[in-house]
Amino acid sequence: GDSVTQMEGPVTLSEEAFLTINCTYTATGYPSLFWYVQYPGEGLQLLLKATKADDKGSNKGFEATYRKETTSFHLEKGSVQVSDSAVYFCALKEYGNKLVFGAGTILRVKS
Amino acid sequence: DAGITQSPRHKVTETGTPVTLRCHQTENHRYMYWYRQDPGHGLRLIHYSYGVKDTDKGEVSDGYSVSRSKTEDFLLTLESATSSQTSVYFCAITSGGRGTGELFFGEGSRLTVL
Numbered sequence: 725g726d727s728v729t730q731m732e733g734p735v736t737l738s739e740e741a742f743l744t745i746n747c748t749y750t751a752t753g754y755p756s757l758f759w760y761v762q763y764p765g766e767g768l769q770l771l772l773k774a775t776k777a778d779d780k781g782s783n784k785g786f787e788a789t790y791r792k793e794t795t796s797f798h799l800e801k802g803s804v805q806v807s808d809s810a811v812y813f814c815a816l817k818e819y820g821n822k823l824v825f826g827a828g829t830i831l832r833v834k835s
Numbered sequence: 836d837a838g839i840t841q842s843p844r845h846k847v848t849e850t851g852t853p854v855t856l857r858c859h860q861t862e863n864h865r866y867m868y869w870y871r872q873d874p875g876h877g878l879r880l881i882h883y884s885y886g887v888k889d890t891d892k893g894e895v896s897d898g899y900s901v902s903r904s905k906t907e908d909f910l911l912t913l914e915s916a917t918s919s920q921t922s923v924y925f926c927a928i929t930s931g932g933r934g935t936g937e938l939f940f941g942e943g944s945r946l947t948v949l
Contacts, residue, residue, distance in 0.1 A: 725894075730877075758937070767925055767940035768878070813877055820885070821866050821929055822893070823938055825877040 726751040726818045730826035737804055738834050745799040745829045747788075747814035755816040757781075757790055757797040758823065762811040771799075771812070809833045838862050841926050841941040849949050854913040856944050858926030860906075866929045867909040868938065869893075869901065871922040878925065884909055916948045 731746040749757065756775045760768040772781030777792035786801045797814060814826040838861030848854055858867060866885055870878040870893075880893030882901040890901050898920060902910045913920055923945050927938040 728877075765942075767942045768927075768938075769940065770937050773937065820883075820891075822868070822880060822883060823878075823927075825870075825879075827875055827877040 726755065726816060726824045728814050728816055728824055728826035730812075730814050730829050732827075732829070734830035734832055736832045736834065739806055740803045741833075743799070743801040743804045743808075743831070745812055745814075745831070747797045747799065747826060749795050749797065749814075749816050751795075751816055751818065754792065755818055757788070758815040758817070759786070759788055759797070759799050760813040760815060760825075762813065762828075764810070768813060804831070804833045806833045806835050839926060839928055839939060839941040841924075841944045843944060844942065845945050847947045847949065848916055850917055851915050854916050854946065854948075856911045856924055856926075856946070858909045858911070858941060860909075860928050862928060862930075862939070863906060864928040864930045864939075865906075867903065868927040868929075869899075869909070869911045870925045870927060871895065872925060872943070873922050881911065881924075913946075916946075918948050920946065921948045922946060 727750045758773045759771040761771045762768045772783040774781040774790035780789045788799045811828045813828045815823045840859045842857045868883040869881040879895045884890045884903040900912045923943045926941040929938050
């Protein structure tokens with residue numbers, strides 16, 4: 725079946741550092757791809773999405789590009805803030821409007 | 836914010852007792868989902884519904900059942916809770932159709948089975 729693999733965390737960065745969280749997927753066809761973020765004590769919320777190859781999703785300074793050739797959707801941000809500390813989930817949409825999630829990556833940003 | 840309410844938000848129960856979690860939406864969305872979140876596993880789909888009385892199993896459905904008698908309510912039942920079902924449970928909804936598949940999540944229900 726479809727699957728998503730994320731880099732293991734936690735990732736600990738200093739404020740204003742560059743962030744990359746790797747995400748690769750296995751799927752039949754070309755699924756839509758998502759990044760969700762979960763702040764402490766809350767549910768998940770959509771951060772960004774891309775629906776076809778070479779699309780770039782962006783929001784709040786975060787970006788990710790749908791790379792069909794490498795089956796990847798890596799999350800990047802040029803300068804992280806303490807408020808970005810959260811758990812980040814990569815996900816793909818498979819048949820039946822179901823999302824398959826990666827294991828999540830904890831991000832900790834120090835001031 | 837999407838109108839999704841989960842109840843109860845926290846529950847402690849004993850092994851062997853039945854438990855029902857409720858998800859209520861005010862968005863009239865067709866699709867509803869129950870996921871569980873566990874460290875190292877991310878979110879895993881338990882059951883989902885694509886309409887009133889239309890439900891199907893996800894990847895971790897053993898020990899769980901669901902019901903959807905109204906568009907707005909999706910119930911998750913543990914007939915006889917076990918310690919392995921200690922988890923945080925999330926309900927999610929989406930309108931489906933030709934949309935991009937964005938799911939809106941509730942705030943979660945933390946269940947502890949002693």
